[in-house]
Amino acid sequence: MTQFRTPEEIEVDLGNHLKRLRIRKNLEQKALAAQAGVSLRSVRNLELGNGSSLRTLVLIVKALGRQSWFDTIAPLATVDPLMLTRQAQPRQRASKPRKKVENPTLPTNE
Secondary structure: OHHHOOHHHHHHHHHHHHHHHHHHOOOOHHHHHHHHOOOHHHHHHHHHOOOOOHHHHHHHHHHOOOHHHHHHOOOOOOOOHHHHHOOOOOOOOOOOOOOOOOOOOOOOOO
């Protein structure tokens, strides 16, 4: 199951996907590195799932022409259900968490 994979397993799977895409595009690692503006070692590390920076991932994905992948990570909702129920302005910022208020004991009828 996807939800029980470790971060390391996800890195390896992502690296394998990127490697297959690079090969389908008939690019050698060295050519992809040059096109992305990263080192050959960075490409190798990313494809092997040995950890990489977010910047390297973005540059490689962009060089492979798949930057649309990032749109699927956290897509913005096109319709806000709350806006349909009332005439409210869209939120401009996140709110602070509310403090928990302990329930006072109710007076007993003695």
